[in-house]
Each structure stands twice: as C-alpha cells, then as structure tokens.
Amino acid sequence: MNSTYEVIIGLEVHVELKTQSKLFCSCSTEFGAEPNTHTCPVCLGMPGVLPVLNEAAVACAVKAALALNCTVHPFSKFDRKQYFYPDLPKAYQISQYDEPLAEHGSVPIVIDGAVAKTVAVRRIHMEEDAGKLNHLGQRLGDAKGSLVDLNRAGVPLVEIVSEPDMRSADEARLYLTELRNVLSYLDISDLRMEEGSMRCDANVSLRPLDYHGSLEDLPRVEIKNVNSIRNVYRGIEYEIARQAEKMGRGERIVKETRGFDDQNGRTYSQRSKEEANDYRYFPEPDLPPLVLTASYIEEAAQSLPPSPMAIRQELAEAGVTANDAEVIVADRAALEYWRSATAVFADKRQVTNWMLSDVSRLLNAYGDTFWTARVGPQALADLLALIERGTLSGRMAKEVLDRMYETGGRAEDIVQSMGVSQITDKAAIQAVVQQVVAGNPHVVQDYLSGKDKALGFLVGQVMKQTKGQAKPDMVNAILKDVMADYAKA
Amino acid sequence: MRIYEMTAGDIASKVRRKDLSATECMEEIAERIGRVEPSVGAFLHLNLDEAMRQARAIDNLPSGERERLPLAGVPVAVKDNMATQSMPTTAASKILEGFVAPYDATVVSRLQHAGAVIVGKTNMDEFAMGSSTEHSAYQLTRNPWDRDRVPGGSSGGSAAAVAAQMVPVALGSDTGGSIRQPASYCGVTGFKPTYGRVSRYGLIAFASSLDQIGPLARNVDDASLIYEVIAGYDPLDASSLRVEKALPKATDVSWANVRIGVPKQYGSSGLDASVQARLAEVISRLESQGASVVEVSLPHTEYAIAAYYLVAPAEASSNLSRFDGVRYGYRASGADLLEMYENTRAQGFGEEVKRRILLGTHALSAGYYDAYYLKAQKIRTLIRQDFEQAFAAVDVILTPTTPDLAFRFGEKSQDPLQMYLSDVYTVTANLAGIPAISTPAGLAGGLPVGMQWLGPIMGEESLLHIARGFEKLWPSEGWPALGGEA
Ligand SMILES: [Zn+2]
Numbered sequence: 001m002n003s004t005y006e007v008i009i010g011l012e013v014h015v016e017l018k019t020q021s022k023l024f025c026s027c028s029t030e031f032g033a034e035p036n037t038h039t040c041p042v043c044l045g046m047p048g049v050l051p052v053l054n055e056a057a058v059a060c061a062v063k064a065a066l067a068l069n070c071t072v073h074p075f076s077k078f079d080r081k082q083y084f085y086p087d088l089p090k091a092y093q094i095s096q097y098d099e100p101l102a103e104h105g106s107v108p109i110v111i112d113g114a115v116a117k118t119v120a121v122r123r124i125h126m127e128e129d130a131g132k133l134n135h136l137g138q139r140l141g142d143a144k145g146s147l148v149d150l151n152r153a154g155v156p157l158v159e160i161v162s163e164p165d166m167r168s169a170d171e172a173r174l175y176l177t178e179l180r181n182v183l184s185y186l187d188i189s190d191l192r193m194e195e196g197s198m199r200c201d202a203n204v205s206l207r208p209l210d211y212h213g214s215l216e217d218l219p220r221v222e223i224k225n226v227n228s229i230r231n232v233y234r235g236i237e238y239e240i241a242r243q244a245e246k247m248g249r250g251e252r253i254v255k256e257t258r259g260f261d262d263q264n265g266r267t268y269s270q271r272s273k274e275e276a277n278d279y280r281y282f283p284e285p286d287l288p289p290l291v292l293t294a295s296y297i298e299e300a301a302q303s304l305p306p307s308p309m310a311i312r313q314e315l316a317e318a319g320v321t322a323n324d325a326e327v328i329v330a331d332r333a334a335l336e337y338w339r340s341a342t343a344v345f346a347d348k349r350q351v352t353n354w355m356l357s358d359v360s361r362l363l364n365a366y367g368d369t370f371w372t373a374r375v376g377p378q379a380l381a382d383l384l385a386l387i388e389r390g391t392l393s394g395r396m397a398k399e400v401l402d403r404m405y406e407t408g409g410r411a412e413d414i415v416q417s418m419g420v421s422q423i424t425d426k427a428a429i430q431a432v433v434q435q436v437v438a439g440n441p442h443v444v445q446d447y448l449s450g451k452d453k454a455l456g457f458l459v460g461q462v463m464k465q466t467k468g469q470a471k472p473d474m475v476n477a478i479l480k481d482v483m484a485d486y487a488k489a
Numbered sequence: 490m491r492i493y494e495m496t497a498g499d500i501a502s503k504v505r506r507k508d509l510s511a512t513e514c515m516e517e518i519a520e521r522i523g524r525v526e527p528s529v530g531a532f533l534h535l536n537l538d539e540a541m542r543q544a545r546a547i548d549n550l551p552s553g554e555r556e557r558l559p560l561a562g563v564p565v566a567v568k569d570n571m572a573t574q575s576m577p578t579t580a581a582s583k584i585l586e587g588f589v590a591p592y593d594a595t596v597v598s599r600l601q602h603a604g605a606v607i608v609g610k611t612n613m614d615e616f617a618m619g620s621s622t623e624h625s626a627y628q629l630t631r632n633p634w635d636r637d638r639v640p641g642g643s644s645g646g647s648a649a650a651v652a653a654q655m656v657p658v659a660l661g662s663d664t665g666g667s668i669r670q671p672a673s674y675c676g677v678t679g680f681k682p683t684y685g686r687v688s689r690y691g692l693i694a695f696a697s698s699l700d701q702i703g704p705l706a707r708n709v710d711d712a713s714l715i716y717e718v719i720a721g722y723d724p725l726d727a728s729s730l731r732v733e734k735a736l737p738k739a740t741d742v743s744w745a746n747v748r749i750g751v752p753k754q755y756g757s758s759g760l761d762a763s764v765q766a767r768l769a770e771v772i773s774r775l776e777s778q779g780a781s782v783v784e785v786s787l788p789h790t791e792y793a794i795a796a797y798y799l800v801a802p803a804e805a806s807s808n809l810s811r812f813d814g815v816r817y818g819y820r821a822s823g824a825d826l827l828e829m830y831e832n833t834r835a836q837g838f839g840e841e842v843k844r845r846i847l848l849g850t851h852a853l854s855a856g857y858y859d860a861y862y863l864k865a866q867k868i869r870t871l872i873r874q875d876f877e878q879a880f881a882a883v884d885v886i887l888t889p890t891t892p893d894l895a896f897r898f899g900e901k902s903q904d905p906l907q908m909y910l911s912d913v914y915t916v917t918a919n920l921a922g923i924p925a926i927s928t929p930a931g932l933a934g935g936l937p938v939g940m941q942w943l944g945p946i947m948g949e950e951s952l953l954h955i956a957r958g959f960e961k962l963w964p965s966e967g968w969p970a971l972g973g974e975a
Pocket of ligand 1: 022025026027038039040041042043044154
C-alpha cells in the first residue's frame with residue numbers, strides 16, 4: 001500500500017499553562033473544584049467587563065516558545081475568534097490569529113537516543129480555554145438540559161502547531177513524546193492528557209505519489225481531542241488504514257473532523273468542514289498589542305533549563321542505556337531522583353537498574369511517583385551500599401527494599417530486624433558445604449564425572465540450609481575448592 | 490437659589506462645609522424629580538431610598554473625611570449602560586430586562602468614593618445605538634426645551650435630566666457623538682475625553698475602540714469636576730492610559746493667544762441655516778476678542794461616516810454576542826440550542842441593534858474583512874493624521890456639534906441613513922481618539938444650539954480652559970421652564 005501514497009501528519013497541541021490565575025482575570029486555575037466556583041464577572045462574560053492580560057502566562061508561553069526553538073516576536077496581538085456555544089461565555093475566544101507570539105520552531109524525533117528527524121513547529125500562540133458542558137442526556141441535541149461549568153473558561157493555553165512533517169503514526173507519537181519532554185522541564189503545565197491539560201488534534205491526509213500540489217489542498221481529516229499519546233497513535237493508524245482503503249476503492253476522502261472512540265479504536269465523523277464556522281477573526285480592541293523587549297526575551301532564553309537532548313547526553317555519559325535514558329528523560333521526577341541518588345552512590349548503572357525495576361515496581365504498587373517515593377534517593381543509595389559491601393545479596397536487598405517502602409525504615413535497621421544479613425564467614429559456609437557434600441555423594445560423583453549442572457544443585461542446597469543468607473559467590477568458590485579436594489582424593 | 494438650580498461644585502463645597510446637608514439636598518432633588526420626571530422620562534431606574542441612604546452616610550462622616558470629598562453629596566445620574574449593583578443595568582434593551590450587575594463600573598465606584606450620590610439610571614438608545622433615544626426598548630425621553638422633540642442620543646436621558654435640572658451632572662458614553670449630540674440638543678455641556686482617559690470597566694461595550702465615558706453638566710466647571718474624579722488609570726481596563734490628568738487653569742482665556750481652526754470640509758451640505766448662522770456669529774465674537782480663526786483642512790473627513798459605520802457595528806456585532814440567553818438576561822425557548830439562540834436574540838434586541846449586528850457581522854465575514862474593517866481602520870489612521878497636522882497649526886478646532894437642531898419624534902427614525910449622516914461632526918473625534926466638548930451657544934427658535942471644540946490627544950487641560958472661556962463669552966440664557974415650577 002505504501003507504494004501508492006505518502007502519509008502526511010500535522011499536530012495541533014493545546015497546553016494549559018500552570019499559572020495561579022486565569023489569562024484575563026484573577027480567578028484560580030485549579031483543576032477539579034466545584035462547578036462555577038472559580039469564576040468572576042470577567043470570565044463569566046458579564047456585560048461591561050474587560051480582559052487584562054496575565055503576565056505570568058506570557059512568561060510561560062515565552063518559555064515554551066524558546067524551548068521549542070521558536071523565534072519569539074517582539075510584537076504580537078490578540079484577536080477574537082467568534083462562535084456561539086454555551087461553554088464560551090463571550091461568544092468569542094480571545095486568541096492570536098495572524099500575528100502569533102512565536103513561529104518557526106522545531107521538535108526532534110529521537111530514536112535510540114539520537115535525533116532521527118526534526119519536525120518543524122509552525123507557530124505558538126496564546127489563547128483562553130473554554131468552559132465545560134455536562135449534558136443531562138446523550139448529547140446536546142436531545143439532552144433534557146445541559147449544565148455549564150465555567151471554571152476552566154479563561155484558563156491560559158498555548159497552541160503549538162506543527163508543520164505537516166510527520167509521515168507515520170509512530171513519528172507522531174515520538175513528536176508528542178518529545179514535545180511533552182521539552183515542556184515538562186519548564187514547569188509550565190501539568191501536561192496531563194487525561195485531565196485535558198494537554199490536548200492533541202491530529203491532521204491526517206494521504207498524498208498520492210503522483211500528486212505534486214500543495215499539501216494544504218489535500219483533503220485533510222482532523223482527529224479531535226484525543227486523550228493520550230497512545231490513542232493519538234491508534235487514531236492515526238486507524239485513519240491511515242481507513243483513508244487508504246477508500247483511496248483503494250477509488251472513493252474521495254472528505255475533509256472533515258472526526259472523533260476517536262478508544263473502546264473500539266476507530267475514528268468517527270463529527271462534522272464536515274463544509275459546514276464549518278466563519279470565525280470572523282478581528283483584532284481584540286480591549287487589549288493592546290503584546291510588546292516584548294529584546295532583553296525580556298533574552299533573559300527568558302538564559303533562564304531555560306537543559307533540554308532533553310542535553311539530559312540524554314548526561315545519562316549516556318553515565319553509562320545509562322538509550323532505552324533506560326528515555327524512561328528517565330520522560331519523567332522529570334525520575335531524573336531528579338536519579339541525579340540525587342547518583343550524587344551519593346557512585347555506581348550509576350546500579351542506581352538506574354534499581355530505580356527502573358524495583359523502585360518503579362513499588363511506585364506503581366503504592367500509586368506514588370518519583371517525587372513522592374517513600375524510599376528516597378539517599379535511602380536507595382544506603383541499600384545499594386549494603387550490597388556493595390556484601391552485607392546483602394541482590395535477592396535479599398529486594399526484600400529489604402520492600403520492607404523499607406512499607407515501613408519507611410532505614411536499610412540497616414531493617415536488615416538487623418529481619419536478621420537477613422548475609423553470611424560471609426568462610427568457616428561457617430565451609431561447615432554447611434561439608435555437610436551438603438557428605439549428604440549427596442552421587443551428586444558429587446555426577447559433578448566429578450563432568451556434569452557441571454550438578455554444582456548448581458549443591459549451591460542450592462547450601463543456600464537452602466542457610467535460608468539464602470550465605471553469600472552466593474563465596475558458596476560457589478568454597479564448593480569448587482571442596483570438590484577439587486574430592487577429585488584429588 | 491433652589492438647590493436643584495445649584496451647580497455640582499456649589500453643592501459639594503456647601504456639603505463639605507456643612508452649610509447644606511447631603512440629605513437636605515437629596516430630599517429636594519427627589520422632590521424635583523417627582524415633579525419634573527413624568528413630563529421628561531429621563532430615568533429608566535430610580536433608587537431614591539438608596540440615594541437617601543448614601544446621602545445620610547455622607548452627612549454622618551467625620552468632618553475630616555467629608556471635607557476631602559470632591560463631590561460631597563452631589564446627586565449624579567448615570568447612563569443605563571454602566572454597571573451598578575444598586576439598580577438594574579439594561580442598556581435600555583429587553584435582552585437585559587431586570588439585569589442587576591454583580592459589580593459596579595469603575596466610574597460608579599469612583600463617583601461614590603468621591604462622595605457623589607447615584608440617583609438613577611438614565612434612558613438611552615438601546616446599547617447606545619442611536620441619536621434620539623427613540624431606540625430605547627422602554628420609553629421615550631422628551632427634550633426639556635420642547636417636549637415634542639427628541640433629546641438626542643444615545644445619552645438622551647442624561648442630557649435631559651441635566652437640562653431639566655433634576656441632577657446637576659450625569660454620566661454619558663460617547664461612541665460617535667453620544668454625549669455631545671444630546672448635550673447640544675438639550676443645551677448642556679457634554680465632554681468626551683481622550684480615548685483611554687476614563688476606564689471603560691463596567692461600561693457595556695458598544696464599539697470598544699471608540700467608546701468613552703464622559704460627563705454632562707450645566708457648565709464647564711462641573712464637567713471638569715466630574716472628569717477629574719472619573720479619569721485616570723484603571724488596572725481593570727488595559728486600554729486606560731497611565732498618564733497624569735491635568736485640570737484647566739483657573740485663569741481667564743486670553744483670546745489673543747488662541748488659534749482656532751475651522752475645518753473647511755465641515756461646511757455647507759446638510760447644515761441647518763440657523764446652525765450655520767450661529768457658527769458665523771460665534772466666529773465673529775471670538776475674533777472680536779482677538780482670537781485668530783483660520784481654516785484648517787481635514788481631507789479625510791468625507792470618509793469618516795463610512796469608516797465609523799463599519800468599525801462601530803463590526804465591534805458591536807462581536808460585543809453583543811454574549812447576549813445569548815445562556816447565563817443572564819432574557820432567554821426565549823427553542824426546540825434546540827440554535828433555535829434558543831435565534832429566538833432569544835430575535836426577540837431580545839430591537840430593530841436598530843439588529844441592523845447594526847447584521848452590518849457588523851457582514852463587515853467581518855470571510856472575504857469582506859480586508860475590504861471593510863481593515864480599510865476602515867486605515868481611514869482612522871488617516872483621520873488621526875489629519876488632526877495631528879491640523880493641531881500643529883491651531884490650539885483647538887471649532888465646529889457645530891450637529892448639523893441640525895433637536896428634531897421631532899419620528900421625524901428621522903424612518904430613515905436610518907439620514908440619522909447616521911447627522912453624526913458627521915462628532916464621529917471623527919472617536920475615530921481619532923481625541924477629546925471633544927460640546928458647549929451651548931444660545932437658542933435658535935427656542936431650541937439649543939451647540940458648538941463643538943476639538944483638542945489634540947491628551948489636550949483636555951487646554952480644551953476645557955478654552956471651553957470655559959467661551960462659556961463666559963456666550964452666557965447661558967437660562968433653563969427650560971417645566972410644568973409645576975414653584
Ligand atoms: Zn474570572
């Protein structure tokens with residue numbers, strides 16, 4: 001199929017900015033409050049009210065733009081995008097239309113720790129969010145009524161529009177992942193797709209290989225408001241297959257907006273663009289243009305944290321594999337944890353391994369994150385030090401970690417109270433080995449006649465008798481010595 | 490002199506000194522309103538109980554506090570498109586019938602902090618769209634000089650209330666002449682400050698880039714007094730200016746040092762003969778005082794009406810979209826959401842408002858924006874430049890406020906275009922953002938004639954100074970006699 005068309009994907013991502021107050025009034029932006037408790041005459045669209053721009057939101061948007069390698073314009077302006085809907089109190093959304101805050105950025109697509117491709121960002125602009133409708137029925141049309149919650153109305157957003165540079169669902173997934181990585185280090189948004197603080201619309205079209213016109217003129221399908229990166233991937237995959245099949249049958253692709261049903265993994269038609277709104281954009285007369293000085297933009301650029309690519313470099317230099325590094329880069333809490341732990345424990349690979357396996361297992365089990373981990377970086381380092389000193393085997397350390405997580409206790413205290421510390425006394429181990437060897441003469445015989453596997457059985461027996469506390473490499477060495485003696489005898 | 494005949498300045502200084510109590514003042518004002526209002530119809534809402542309560546509160550203040558109040562006990566009427574918590578705010582529209590704002594407009598709180606007593610809300614053309622106050626959804630307001638005639642508009646109720654001596658001062662709003670034109674028709678002083686001087690927070694928007702609140706008063710000093718209180722930067726209005734306001738000097742105008750421009754483009758066509766004659770008299774009286782009166786050129790004036798009637802409806806179509814029946818105000822029923830919207834707006838808005846929403850929606854539609862709205866904005870720039878050039882040569886520009894005098898009810902309402910054209914002298918000040926004031930220049934055939942003075946941006950100080958000088962040169966011939974005069 002790929003021989004007859006090329007997949008063209010562009011993404012529009014809305015990101016809610018984590019400011020104290022809304023974009024044009026002083027109401028709180030907090031998520032999850034009682035309906036309509038975070039409202040005032042301004043965000044309710046009362047007669048006579050006026051918007052006043054929240055400078056903290058501008059600072060967040062400028063950071064995002066710079067981190068995405070955009071050119072921030074010293075002059076941009078706000079416009080009204082007009083349509084009627086009950087979640088839009090003024091019947092227009094204050095947005096930026098033809099003179100956005102920033103343009104011409106880029107997001108790398110990273111595969112195996114290296115930049116495989118760069119997707120261009122067309123523009124970033126600021127706008128206000130709408131409220132939410134809760135329908136008392138199936139849908140607005142036949143609902144008995146609809147309840148409007150305007151807590152979200154006026155929450156600041158940035159919209160990040162990519163160029164149609166992606167050629168597969170996987171590239172779209174990687175673009176979104178890296179976009180989220182970049183933004184996560186700026187501390188400007190919760191970036192929670194399931195709560196709507198990051199939302200994605202995907203534009204998907206197929207270019208027949210013999211079509212050489214403008215990509216803008218291809219019939220484009222917009223998949224609206226998908227609530228996870230995985231579902232964006234699924235929606236695009238489905239849409240590519242659907243359009244390819246239509247094309248294969250010689251049918252026309254209709255330019256339309258489609259929703260995504262995550263139950264069955266399909267997209268479904270919402271409305272065709274033919275009946276789309278004329279938004280009648282015009283410059284917002286209540287707000288002066290947004291003018292940013294060169295020094296303001298320069299200062300913001302200077303204060304940016306290291307990029308995910310720089311962090312990957314740091315992790316690679318510490319011996320972290322590319323796969324592990326992706327996990328850490330994607331989770332800022334994990335990175336902070338990793339940095340703190342490796343600052344007090346030198347074996348960085350050991351830290352990485354424990355973090356991504358056993359600590360992560362416990363975080364999942366307890367519903368914690370690396371921010372809220374009940375075994376912190378120092379506590380983990382203490383535990384790893386016990387392994388290094390030989391006090392604990394790896395297997396024992398896992399048990400100790402579980403107990404530490406449960407009780408919040410220190411590794412050494414738990415080792416003592418559990419009585420699990422490793423037996424490293426050579427004489428003690430030798431005594432057990434002698435006993436085992438004496439009790440299993442035919443197994444010893446098997447080993448001596450060349451069956452190496454027999455040694456494992458004997459090691460297991462020693463471990464069983466010592467309740468697993470004997471230091472395994474010592475058991476191995478002593479057993480071999482004793483066997484060597486037998487062989488000579 | 491009766492209290493209702495007193496100026497705001499006199500009332501305030503008497504109340505500050507306790508020569509007059511705010512309560513006593515309010516009682517007489519209430520009595521005057523009770524007697525005169527039935528034949529004028531200036532008010533949509535009165536809250537005299539609340540006004541009495543405010544007056545008592547001022548009387549009860551410690552004298553140190555009362556003495557600091559620039560408007561101590563001054564009764565003020567406020568146009569009904571400014572938000573007040575103590576009374577409904579309807580903008581004279583059915584769609585806001587009974588609506589009480591949960592907040593006060595900045596101008597209202599500034600007035601109250603200065604000691605003023607808000608008496609009532611005045612009638613107007615619905616959403617300030619009109620020149621006669623006939624487009625109110627609720628009632629007619631009659632011109633106190635001739636009750637068969639309109640008071641002008643859209644701040645007709647405010648102008649009539651001041652001319653009928655029910656209040657010494659009132660607030661109006663001016664988008665294309667809505668303070669100055671009714672001031673002219675009713676023989677009072679109406680002042681539109683520079684765009685951005687007075688906060689628009691709480692003013693129900695008509696055309697955001699043109700709207701400006703200002704005072705109507707029976708003399709320039711009272712207008713200045715109100716202006717001083719309401720002007721100034723407001724953090725709630727991003728278009729309000731962060732500049733100091735300067736008040737006019739108390740000195741007399743030395744006319745020999747004043748250069749007055751009269752625009753040659755503002756002549757003849759459509760100009761009423763009596764107005765034209767009065768302009769000539771005014772010019773000769775100014776010249777006799779030594780003022781130099783020269784012709785100035787404002788070449789883009791001929792496009793002003795067209796530009797205004799694109800910009801204002803375009804912005805209005807957007808500003809009035811929020812009246813959708815969802816959150817407040819009138820809601821009609823409908824089978825579905827779209828029908829609810831359509832019925833609410835079809836039934837809630839009057840004809841003139843709907844006409845302008847249609848005009849403005851069209852002007853902003855895809856494919857028309859560049860030809861209409863954008864081009865109109867370019868004309869605004871040219872008009873602003875016209876004024877900048879003119880003010881390089883003159884201190885002030887003089888025109889009649891309106892080409893005609895107060896007309897009879899119904900005389901023009903059948904012909905919206907003719908009504909629009911009569912805004913010719915006033916709209917340029919809004920398009921350019923400059924301050925302008927209309928002052929009375931006597932009567933013609935028993936009807937007031939108004940002269941308009943235009944100044945450069947932020948030129949309020951000099952503009953008010955000159956207007957007050959003219960007031961001395963052309964003193965008031967008194968106030969209309971209304972039924973029941975004691
Ligand atoms: Zn709010």
